[in-house]
Amino acid sequence: MKHSSENTVTDKSPVQELTDTRGHITGADWLARYSSxxxxxxxxxxxxxxxxxxxxxxxxxxxxxxxLLGGIAVNALGHAHPFVTSVISSQLATLGHVSNFFTSPTQIALAEKLLEISHAPAGSRVFFANSGAEAIEAAFKLARRNAGSAATPRTKIIALEGAFHGRTMGALALTAKEAYRAPFAPLPAGVVHIPFGDIEALRAAVDDTTAAVFLEPIQGEAGVRPLPAGYLQAAREATTAAGALLILDEVQTGIGRTGKWLASGDTGIVPDAITLAKGLGGGFPIGALVTFGPVASGLLTAGQHGTTFGGNPVATAAALATLHVLENQxxxxxxxxxxxxxxxxxxxxxxxxxxxxxxxxxxxxxxxxxxxxxxxxxxxxxxxxxxxxxxxxxxxxxxxxxxxxxxxxxxxxxxxxxxxxxxx
Incomplete structure (x- = not known):
């Protein structure tokens, strides 16, 4: 079959032309165009x-x-890593997107790998998204599904002062900074922010009306503030006693950022879910919600959540390549x-x-x-x-x-x- 000249690849692609540093377009020129x-x-x-x-x-x-910022903890293997680049290019040349009506080997293999490195118990499952905020949105819906019976409704979701979980509406409700929240009020109801690191305040807040507690093991946007020793254990004990979920936001702290697969990995606790993104794709957009055990994994069932691009073959191949390098080098x-x-x-x-x-x-x-x-x-x-x-x-x-x-x-x-x- 002959192809028309419209499909002919030129010597230099539009992207190469735009980013050619030998060209005459200066940074100031680009910034002027950006502003308009x-x-x-x-x-x-x-x-x-x-x-x-x-x-x-x-x-x-x-x-x-x-x-020294790595795209805000995203570029885990730096820029233009040759192995990740080659895997992405090869996958894109093979199969790029299939929609969520289908799956792919890379999606399944990545889900299995995330369950392995997170030491998730039997019955755990993974949902793939495109970003940290989308992973948090899925976790927010997971918490809503833990609402309890009509006789004892669980309407409360607890987060910490100083928390940053994203800017979409559910994630923003969990985020504590008032300057981010105020322009978009009213936000999804039921979120309560308690003092950072105060174990007694945590214990007092978690009760039988609590659906979930969201925690960052280290608060990144608040200035890199680690939770004090014993806090995660106290949170696990309190949520277990109350029948609430413990959801850990490891979007920034996960995938080797702290020198471990997960910042919470050496605490000995088993959460009900974790969220991942940023470094997972080595610079390629991908997020994930890992639900731990059959109880949490069964809260979101067919038709209750979805995504068009999430878990696509290219993103999951990029993540598999990133994890391979982190593990084997x-x-x-x-x-x-x-x-x-x-x-x-x-x-x-x-x-x-x-x-x-x-x-x-x-x-x-x-x-x-x-x-x-x-x-x-x-x-x-x-x-x-x-x-x-x-x-x-x-x-x-x-x-x-x-x-x-x-x-x-x-x-x-x-x-x-x-x-x-x-x-x-």
């Missing part, structure tokens, strides 16, 4: 990035940056070692008052409200970091970050802090 074409929900972008390799990225003007041990080295180095820098986190999810506080200025100074010096608060810097680099790259940032940080303070 893209809805401004994120504010003005800091840079126009066109290329990445490992832990490095380059902008439209050719400047190089050490990426001993990346988790490296995360623990480099993370410990980085935290120790940060603790010795003048102007850093506290260092928190685990593995390569790190937050550190400063002695002045200069964190946003540090982010800007870092960009100017070739480092990408994030400020979730006026005194807090967050690091969530690719899990392949080397000790040498960590040392580059540690060596530069004192000058970045001074530049930020001088700018006040």
């Amino acid at each position: 074409s893209v809805l401004g929900v994120f504010g003005a972008p800091q840079r126009v990035l066109v290329r990445g390799s490992g832990c490095l990225v380059w902008d439209a003007d050719g400047k190089e940056y050490l990426d 001993h990346v988790l041990a490296r995360v623990r070692a480099v993370g410990e080295h980085l935290r120790a180095g940060l603790a010795g820098i003048h102007g850093v008052t506290e260092v928190r986190g685990e593995g390569l999810l790190i937050g550190f506080d400063l002695d002045a409200d200069v964190a946003p200025a540090v982010v800007q100074a870092g960009l100017d010096a070739g480092f990408i970091v994030n400020s979730p608060g006026p005194r807090t810097i967050r690091l969530a680099p690719p899990l392949i970050l080397s000790t040498e790259q960590a040392d580059q940032f540690l060596a530069a940080l004192p000058a970045l802090l001074q530049t930020a303070k001088d700018a006040q």
